[in-house]
Amino acid sequence: MTTALDRIRVGSAPDSWGVWFPDDPRQVPWQRFLDEVAEAGYSWIELGPYGYLPTDPARLTDEVERRNLKVSAGTVFTSLHRGPAVWESTWEHVGQVAALTRAMGAEHLVVIPSFWRDDKTAEIIEPSELTAAQWAHLTKGMERLGHEVKETFGLDIVVHPHADTHIDTEEHVERFLDSTDSDLVNLCLDTGHYAYCGGDSVKLIETYGERIGYLHLKQVDPEILAEVVDNGVPFGPAVQRGVMCEPPAGVPALEPVLTAAQALGVELFAIVEQDMYPCPPDRPLPVAVRTRAFLRSCGA
Known part of the structure; x- marks a missing residue:
């Protein structure tokens, strides 16, 4: 019998509709995203790239409420390892x-570190390993950001380990x-x-459970x-090859991840993000639609 994952709040995001940029002719219009995410059975969404959805709060509130949607988080990109010069x-x-x-009534801000390799051209922008000084800038900068965001906006920051950034592998995530x-x-x-990046999500949840503030659900195709x-393929072209696949076809298996998250005893968002830009x-x-049905079959 499937365990009821009653502490997991499932949602989706513009990313699952191929949206990576505020404005791009290859992306679906924002109205269509909102219509379809509601049609697919999700009640929570993220804002996606700032400027994709309307940025006027009154208008956006009207648009999401008409579709019985709510916002779980916004997303920002940062390069705090570069030190105080980038703070402003x-x-x-x-x-x-x-x-x-x-x-929009959300409580989380997802913070993604900047890429060390250009997502489109594969050009190496900076070394993939940080110096000790850069690690200090990164960690102290994130702590400052967390403090200021909480004081000013009442939001909790949740830092997103990401391929082709300096917070990626198990070693880097644990160090952070x-x-x-x-x-x-x-x-x-x-x-x-x-x-x-070679990490084990269940192990991370079981080891650092008190630090898991938010989840993004996606899978990778192991062969791709x-x-x-x-071949050292950068993340953008890897996505175009289909490296991020529809569950449950890839890894990690999501049922054990959700079960481990449920066992933490706290309410957690689990936002589906299937990169396919x-x-x-x-x-x-x-x-x-299929992904939502699959997650329901897992109890979420």
């Missing part, structure tokens, strides 16, 4: 997104967690990105991932 520009960006996130204050910084565990790793406009909805 970082805070300007964070402030915009955090204000809208707060206005061990170097930051749990009162200020917790984790958005993305099961797909963590598997992409093996080719990607062997760019994709044909008719592809996302059927995938989203």
